[in-house]
Amino acid sequence: MRILQVVGGMNRHGTETWLMNVLRSIDRTKFQMDFLVHTNEHQAYEDEIKDLGSCVIRCLQPSRPWVYAKNFKRVLQEYGSYDVVHSHIHHYSGFVLRLAHHAGVPVRIAHSHSNTNHIQAQAKLPRQAYYRLMNHWITRHATVGAAASQSAASALFGLQWQTDSRWQVVHCGIDLAPFKIPVDPAEVRSQFGIAPNVFVIGHVGRFYEPKNHGFLIEIFSEIVKHEPNACLLLVGEGPLRGVIERKISRLGLSQQVVFAGLRADVHRLMGAMDVFLFPSLYEGLGLVLIEAQAAGVPCVFSDVIPEEADIIPSLVHRLSLSQSSGEWAVTALAEKQVKGEISQLQSLKSVESSSFSIRESLKKLEEEYTKTASSRRDRSSESLNLST
Structure with a gap:
């Protein structure tokens, strides 16, 4: 199963360190994880990522959506098809998952790692419009939504996030x-x-x-x-x-x-x-x-x-x-x-013994990758049988 993790960069910060724990611990004979970053700078984890058989892929200019869309499409064409696009860039995940959906990626995950509710509440009208658009795209294009905590879930998926079965809390585990x-x-x-x-x-x-x-x-x-x-x-x-x-x-x-x-x-x-x-x-x-x-x-x-x-x-x-x-x-x-x-x-x-061990975190993540992908393949097979 090929998974593209979309992050701003892969330096020694919380989300990135968790993703490295996942990469080190995951069964790499079953899961191939690559990392799409938004920078040309060499990243702290870059050498280790490559040593573990994964790629660091640069997709630049996220502040220019039309250029970024072209770059993202090029990445998917150059590196081949992915089964999962897992985006960790908060609201901008809406745009990323929209691009992934149009490219035919079957599993599209928006992951919230921060509680930005108070920032959103204070935002001016243009920024509010941006949030609304991205939230709309996340709702429309995400097959799964994950969050580091309940408050992080409400920040990206709304105060009523628990009413949508796609949205769930997935605690990021640490290597103990x-x-x-x-x-x-x-x-x-x-x-x-x-x-x-x-x-x-x-x-x-x-x-x-x-x-x-x-x-x-x-x-x-x-x-x-x-x-x-x-x-x-x-x-x-x-x-x-x-x-x-x-x-x-x-x-x-x-x-x-x-x-x-x-x-x-x-x-x-x-x-x-x-x-x-x-x-x-x-x-x-x-x-x-x-x-x-x-x-x-x-x-x-x-x-x-x-x-x-x-x-x-x-x-x-x-x-x-x-x-x-x-x-x-x-x-x-x-x-x-x-x-x-x-x-x-x-x-x-x-x-x-808590949900924050990498063992528990990884187990839940692997289940989500395989369960969602299997479900999508089953529905595709049903559609094909009906059409024939």
């Missing part, structure tokens, strides 16, 4: 094998020049607006007032990194903030964190919260994040974004005492 490897926190800290006795606040996320790094820095500034021997470990890259660096400098925190960049060993870094801080403005789910719980790290995060992320109640603490940075700081400092109350091995077992 790395979390079974013991981590020496002192060793990890030493790599970044962090002393063993320092209180380490951690964050993993791309430097862009939804991750709310500006507020994160304000919280850390308040933490330092109570705990001068504190450090903020930031994992990730993104367009707003320079803005955040300047804010850190203005607050006189440069010596206490570590930028770790993009990392393939996030599980190791989490082992060196005392508290995981995640004040996102919105999330489809926030897979790094699942990883932090698997690492046994107490988490303080915004209450806009779907409740499906709460796997281990003793490790999670929700706060409103309307609360002050000082209140967030006090909570983070209090959570410092929580680490160790439940062992990392116990935490890992809880996550393993």
Whole structure:
């Protein structure tokens, strides 16, 4: 079965990392996965994708639909027919699946990874018109709709999404094998020049607006007032990194903030964190919260994040974004005492038994690919028999 995953790029972000977990774990004798990206830049996962026998296919200029349509048609002609087009680019999936439908692709999946309801509500008229058109095309051309959470489903498929049997929640699973490897926190800290006795606040996320790094820095500034021997470990890259660096400098925190960049060993870094801080403005789910719980790290995060992320109640603490940075700081400092109350091995077992293990996630995905494709083939055979 040939599957084309449509993504903006294949760098080390949440959706892309999940797709890599799928690619590594799926039975590649039965499923051939290729990746269509919207960039000419070399992607972080590109070499591994090719090593695993898949292709990275470039389809450019999505902002010019008529050009993109021509490029998409060329891709399908050049790389052959696909049984499934699985699109992960939110509303623009409507256009992609329309093109796939016209090209005769039998299984067309729109996948929502983010809760953008409040953005849609604030959009101006031209953008509202765009959303309506894309929603119409998704409803018309998608054979399946998947979502990372219930709120992500409502963002793309509407508030009444549960009334349509095509739409469903498919939790993105993580590869938990790395979390079974013991981590020496002192060793990890030493790599970044962090002393063993320092209180380490951690964050993993791309430097862009939804991750709310500006507020994160304000919280850390308040933490330092109570705990001068504190450090903020930031994992990730993104367009707003320079803005955040300047804010850190203005607050006189440069010596206490570590930028770790993009990392393939996030599980190791989490082992060196005392508290995981995640004040996102919105999330489809926030897979790094699942990883932090698997690492046994107490988490303080915004209450806009779907409740499906709460796997281990003793490790999670929700706060409103309307609360002050000082209140967030006090909570983070209090959570410092929580680490160790439940062992990392116990935490890992809880996550393993949830729907967020890659095993469970992959099982559901494979079933959806094969079930939908079989159903389509059966209906095609019936139509052929009737016509003859």
